Amino acid sequence: MIEITAKLIRGPVYFSGEIVECLVTFSNPPNPNHQISQSHSDSFENLAWASAQVHCQCSTNGKVVLTEKLNSTARLAAINANTTFVPWQQDSGHVILNTKSKILFCDLRLLPGESKTYIYRESIPNDAPPSYRGQAVKYSYKITIGTQRVNSAIKLLRVPFRVLSLSELPEVTICNDSVDLSPNNPFMESQHRETPLDISLQTLQNLTARRTPNFYNITNNRGRVVRFCLFKNSYKLGEDIVGTFDFSNATVSCAQVSVALQSEEHVCEEYRRGKNSNVTLISYNKHHEMCLGLKYSQLILPIPLHVTPDFKTDLVALNWRLHFEFVTTPKLVEMPNENTATWHGPSSLDVETMIWDLPLHIYPTTTPPNTAQQTKYSIII
Template sequence: MIEITAKLLKGPVYFSGEMVECLVTFSNPHNPIHQISQSHSDVFESLAWASAQVHCQCTANGKVVLTEKLNTSTQLASINANTTFAPWQHDNGHVVMNTKPKILFCDLRLSPGESKTYIYRETIPSEAPPSYRGQAVKYSYKITVGTQRVNTAIKLLRVPFRVLSLSELPEITTCNDSVDLSPNNPFMETQHRETPLDIALQTLQNLTARRSPNFYNITNGRGRVVRFCLFKNSYKLGEDIVGTFDFSNATVSCAQVSVALQSEEHVSEKHRRGKTSLPALVSYNKHHEVCIGLKYSQLVLPIPLHVTPDFNTDLMTLKWRLHFEFVTTTKLVEMPKENTTNWQGPATLDVETMIWDLPLHIHPTATPPNTAQQTKYSAVI
């Protein structure tokens, strides 16, 4: 019996363009005390070979997506798709990205209590799609370690991990006006050369740190409901979406307001089953407030760390928005004067609901939550 253990050195979350490092350990545990080896061949355990490979599997909902059209034209450059070691062949869906298999060893022999550790390194392609679990489409990443004894079937150990895509970021030139807050010493030689990943992370930091308040006058057929301010339009995972409501100059009374963070999953027209199908909407954190009588209020809506930022592939597009629901009255509610100590609100109100959607952008966080999940996997062959 040989036990295989795999551990991701940097945790389970990686950026596109980043290198994945995985420690793979092969161990031959001690025999139980009551078990006595009958021959010298029983002492050693041997494996013919072992290799590792990264691949991204795409699974689509046949009720929404024309799965019969998903062929090699929808894939990123599938490398070595016809090699003998094709661990994705027994999975649902189709492979959209796979790297070249790397041999860890050939002809390994382990005595009882002995173990050997190998390190597997692979760079995720910069154009690779992010990990995503939607209603119509799912993208999932795995490192698959395969090994085989002589004249036996191949055994696989799968190590799932998450990928955050940086390919949706704008060009670095759009952020050149941002202030670089890193220390700078003109008397020291710069020895560190920035990699494309470093540049992308700096672009991400500059883009999401920039504050440019936008004001929106929200009205209906009866007049002005509220003036809403959103302090910026681009956010990172884990940030709070902060905004303010100004009811002071409203000509329509607003009884309550609800705001939900929603994702929009758009399947591309050429892969969509049913040309009139609507995008799939999923609501996450929600803000709800009774605001009748208020002049000012604020919105604080956290962005979950587990959601997928904006991205676009040949198969689908994921967008984000704030979904507002305003419950307004058909008649303006007279509010008490400032010196009034007691005020009784109206017993009944004739109301109507108004809906408004505001698009925004969500980007990856520069510091992924690498310790949030278990990163050690094992198998016995």
């Protein structure tokens, strides 16, 4: 009996272009005290080989996506698909990304109580799609460790992990002339050169830290309802969306406001089943407030860490928006002033609902939440 344990060194979340590292340990548990081997060779456990590779599986909902067309489309075919143990053979869907298989060892022999550990490293392509679990499409990443005894079936250990794509960031041109033309001092340590990943993360930080308040005068056919201010339009996972409502100059009374963070899943028309299919909307955190009589109010809406930021592939695109619902009254409700001793609210109100959507951008966080998920997996063969 051999126990195989795999552990992600730096947690379960990685950026595209980053190197994923996994410790793979093969252990031969000690024999029970009452068991006595018949010969010296009986005490060994043998494995013929072990290898590992990364692949991304794309699963689709046949009610929304033309799955049969995907099967015949070379665009979604995996690169380097001919490998020894075909790690995706038990999964449904299509392989859209597949790295070359790396051999960990050949002919491993372990005594009782002995173990051997190997490090598997693989770079995630820069253009890799992000991990995503939608209504129509799902992208999932796994490291698969395959091993085999002589004349036995291949055994697979799967290690899932999450990928955050940086390919949606705007391109930034970096000039390194100042570094190349600087005096060469042999007694000084060489300066650290920024990697493409460092540049992407710096671009992400600059993009989401920039505050550019935008004001929106929201009106209906009767007049102004509210003036809304959103302090910025680009956010990271885990941030709070902060905005303010100004009802002081409204000509239409607003009794209630609701704001929901929504994702929009768009399936490419080429692969969409039914040309009139609507966009799939999913609501997350929601802000709800009774605002009759208020002059000012604020919006604080946290962005969950588990959602997928904006991205687009040949098959699907994901966008984000704020969905507003304003419950207004046809007539302006008179509110009490400082000279009014008592005030009784209206017993009934004629109301109507107004809907407004505001697009925004959500990007990956610069500090992925690597501590909240499992990173260790094992199998016994």
